[in-house]
Amino acid sequence: MNDFGIIGVAPTINVALQTGPRQLELTKLPRPRIDRAGGAIVRIEACGMCGSDIEQYSGHHSYAAFPYVPGHEPVGVIDEISAESALKWGVKVGDRVAIEPVLSCGHCEHCKTGHKLLCEDTSVLGLTSTSVEPGILGAYAEYMYLPKDTIVHRIAPHVAPSTAVLFNPLGAGIRWGVTETDLAIGETIVILGCGQRGIAATIAAKAAGAGKIIVTDVERAHNKLETALAIGADHIVVADRQDVIAEVGRLTGGRMADVVLDVTAATQPLADAIDLVRRGGRIVIGGVKGADKSIPLFMDRLTLRSVTLKGVFSVDTRAYRQALNMIEAGNARASAFSTQAFPLAATEEAIHRLAGWDGKTPAIHVMIDPWA
Ligand SMILES: [Zn+2]
Numbered sequence: 109m110n111d112f113g114i115i116g117v118a119p120t121i122n123v124a125l126q127t128g129p130r131q132l133e134l135t136k137l138p139r140p141r142i143d144r145a146g147g148a149i150v151r152i153e154a155c156g157m158c159g160s161d162i163e164q165y166s167g168h169h170s171y172a173a174f175p176y177v178p179g180h181e182p183v184g185v186i187d188e189i190s191a192e193s194a195l196k197w198g199v200k201v202g203d204r205v206a207i208e209p210v211l212s213c214g215h216c217e218h219c220k221t222g223h224k225l226l227c228e229d230t231s232v233l234g235l236t237s238t239s240v241e242p243g244i245l246g247a248y249a250e251y252m253y254l255p256k257d258t259i260v261h262r263i264a265p266h267v268a269p270s271t272a273v274l275f276n277p278l279g280a281g282i283r284w285g286v287t288e289t290d291l292a293i294g295e296t297i298v299i300l301g302c303g304q305r306g307i308a309a310t311i312a313a314k315a316a317g318a319g320k321i322i323v324t325d326v327e328r329a330h331n332k333l334e335t336a337l338a339i340g341a342d343h344i345v346v347a348d349r350q351d352v353i354a355e356v357g358r359l360t361g362g363r364m365a366d367v368v369l370d371v372t373a374a375t376q377p378l379a380d381a382i383d384l385v386r387r388g389g390r391i392v393i394g395g396v397k398g399a400d401k402s403i404p405l406f407m408d409r410l411t412l413r414s415v416t417l418k419g420v421f422s423v424d425t426r427a428y429r430q431a432l433n434m435i436e437a438g439n440a441r442a443s444a445f446s447t448q449a450f451p452l453a454a455t456e457e458a459i460h461r462l463a464g465w466d467g468k469t470p471a472i473h474v475m476i477d478p479w480a
């Protein structure tokens with residue numbers, strides 16, 4: 109008899125395993141066991157992919173020890189759950205859930221005061237080595253393990269998986285574009301960057317009653333800018349063809365924007381942002397730039413004009429819940445994301461599609477369907 113007792117053979121699960129930079133292979137891993145660890149096993153229905161996946165694949169997330177199963181934006185159905193987690197999470201086998209990727213310690217100063225995204229002792233699903241028991245802590249897999257401290261949100265069964273996975277980008281759009289900018293009804297927002305986060309912020313800003321929404325991106329992302337216009341942006345600016353500051357000046361009658369949200373990976377948009385806001389305006393940076401990137405900053409442009417500059421990491425529980433409410437009510441504008449689904453075996457292809465490395469127009473949003 110082996111470790112798995114009377115079963116004899118451990119059931120295996122198909123996963124996409126990242127073994128090094130740009131090394132992603134389809135393989136099988138033993139199904140995690142929850143008997144001692146608690147938590148739950150979820151059958152993955154779909155996992156969304158974002159810019160972080162591109163960074164991870166390229167090997168720029170040095171804090172993730174190889175090998176690991178990527179995939180941090182999952183939606184799935186509870187397949188097995190410990191009694192303790194069922195009680196604590198309020199879910200049972202068969203319930204459909206959207207899963208928050210960031211797990212915080214729950215005990216530090218920040219966690220105890222309700223700021224769990226400030227926790228310095230976090231772990232992230234989709235960025236945790238398979239050597240961490242009981243394995244499969246990412247969602248590019250048929251099933252994954254959810255540790256005891258995971259936060260899950262029930263999501264109604266009527267929502268299509270390709271719409272349900274939008275809880276993650278939409279949550280970011282809501283938190284970065286509306287909550288953290290403190291966007292008020294009638295205000296003008298400039299959204300720098302029109303990827304899935306820029307589109308999501310456009311949807312959120314529209315829903316929150318923005319007066320004027322101006323979205324920028326480069327010529328290559330023309331499909332995305334057109335999508336932004338179709339879902340409620342009032343103006344688009346093509347950043348590599350037009351002078352963004354002059355255009356925003358013209359479109360606002362010289363007043364400039366109340367708030368600017370930067371969701372790009374570049375540095376120039378942030379340098380521009382300081383000149384894009386009005387006196388007393390707010391700038392929120394939601395796009396990760398890379399640890400080695402910096403900009404020269406004319407500090408008096410901030411100080412003398414009382415401009416607020418704020419960095420925001422990830423999405424909080426409130427914004428995820430708001431995103432799920434929009435999704436369940438049919439207000440997510442899901443078609444704007446033009447989600448392209450890929451099977452597990454084509455995970456690398458999906459990353460290339462999202463990054464535009466295949467020479468085609470980059471996809472706005474892609475997802476993995478491990479059962480396709
Ligand atoms: Zn993501």
Ligand SMILES: [Zn+2]
Nearest residue numbers: 213216219227
């Ligand atoms: Zn903590």
